[in-house]
Amino acid sequence: MLHIVNGYERSQPEYKGLIDQMHQLRARSFHDRRGWRVTVQDGREIDAFDDLDPLYVLVSDGAGRLAASLRLLPTTGPYMMSEVFPEVLGPQGVIRHPQIWESSRFCVDTEVARDFGTDSVNRVTRMLLAGMFRTAFEAGMINIVSVYDVYVERILKRAGCTFERLGPVVTYDKGLRTTSGLFEVSAESVARLEVALEEKARVLA
Numbered sequence: 001m002l003h004i005v006n007g008y009e010r011s012q013p014e015y016k017g018l019i020d021q022m023h024q025l026r027a028r029s030f031h032d033r034r035g036w037r038v039t040v041q042d043g044r045e046i047d048a049f050d051d052l053d054p055l056y057v058l059v060s061d062g063a064g065r066l067a068a069s070l071r072l073l074p075t076t077g078p079y080m081m082s083e084v085f086p087e088v089l090g091p092q093g094v095i096r097h098p099q100i101w102e103s104s105r106f107c108v109d110t111e112v113a114r115d116f117g118t119d120s121v122n123r124v125t126r127m128l129l130a131g132m133f134r135t136a137f138e139a140g141m142i143n144i145v146s147v148y149d150v151y152v153e154r155i156l157k158r159a160g161c162t163f164e165r166l167g168p169v170v171t172y173d174k175g176l177r178t179t180s181g182l183f184e185v186s187a188e189s190v191a192r193l194e195v196a197l198e199e200k201a202r203v204l205a
Contacts, residue, residue, distance in 0.1 A: 001062040002131040007053030018058050020044070021066035029107040035174050049073060049080060049104070057132045059124050067112040068128045072101045072136070075145065080104045081180060085147045088180040090167025095145055095182075101136055103146040103183075121159045123197070129159055130193040136185045144183040149176050156181070160192045 003018060010019040023044035030036040030045055038045050054071040061067055073079040075095050079102040082094045089095070108125055136144055148156070150169060163183040172178050183189075 001060045002127060003056075003058040003060060004131070004135055005056040005058060007050070007055070010056070017064060018060060018066050019056065022056065022058060022069040025066060025069060025107055025109055026105055030105075034176075036176070037173050049078070052077065055101075055135070057128060057135060059127050059131070061112060065112060066109065067124045068108040070103055070106040070128060070132060072103055072132065072144075074098070075100045075102055081145060081147050085170075085172075085178065085180070087170045088147050088167045088178055090165075090180075092166070097143075099140060099142045101139075101141055101144050103132060103144050106146070106148070106152065121155060125155065126159060126193065126197045129156075129161065130190070130197045133161075133183075133185060133190045133193055137187065137190050141185045143185055145180065146183065147178060147180045149178050153179065153181070160196050162189050162192070 003015070005015045005019065009015055023046050026038075026045035027040045027043055030038050031040045039047065049071070052073060054073045056069060056071050058066060059068040075082070076098055081089060081102055082096075086094060106128075108122070108128070112124065132144070145166065156163065161183055163181040166180045166182050169177050169179045
């Protein structure tokens with residue numbers, strides 16, 4: 001089940017539990033499993049960008065358990081690539097555009113998302129990506145930018161995302177090879193992801 005939550009809605013009863021699970025999942029994914037230098041308090045990863053009322057894209061199992069999440073921020077204000085990872089942006093420098101959002105904190109609960117396809121992309125990941133691009137397209141965006149490691153880049157390619165690298169590969173925490181991409185947001189790119197999601201659903205049915 002897909003949920004689109006504005007930052008100012010996160011304390012509402014229908015979203016509070018999922019948002020809390022999101023911060024716990026981020027702590028497990030980034031700090032515990034991958035060893036990133038992120039701040040964790042009481043088992044939850046929260047950073048300064050969460051204070052900017054981002055848009056959260058969440059996937060749940062329909063029974064209240066979070067399966068995956070990410071957040072979207074406008075590039076007209078502070079965002080992770082501009083403030084934390086400018087090295088991966090390459091020679092063009094920081095992007096500022098009213099029709100470009102940044103996606104960050106992409107994570108999937110591997111205990112929930114177990115239905116992998118032959119391309120090693122699970123249905124939860126496909127649902128999260130399709131939801132993100134559909135939301136961006138309907139909001140009038142033309143691109144999404146994101147910083148990610150090269151392992152995630154391979155998953156994004158297999159999932160059917162259309163993008164190009166913006167800058168070099170830079171090594172951060174514990175040898176993490178990181179780069180950035182500019183993703184196409186269009187009717188065609190959304191349709192491609194949604195068709196792949198429907199095909200995955202038919203296979204599992």
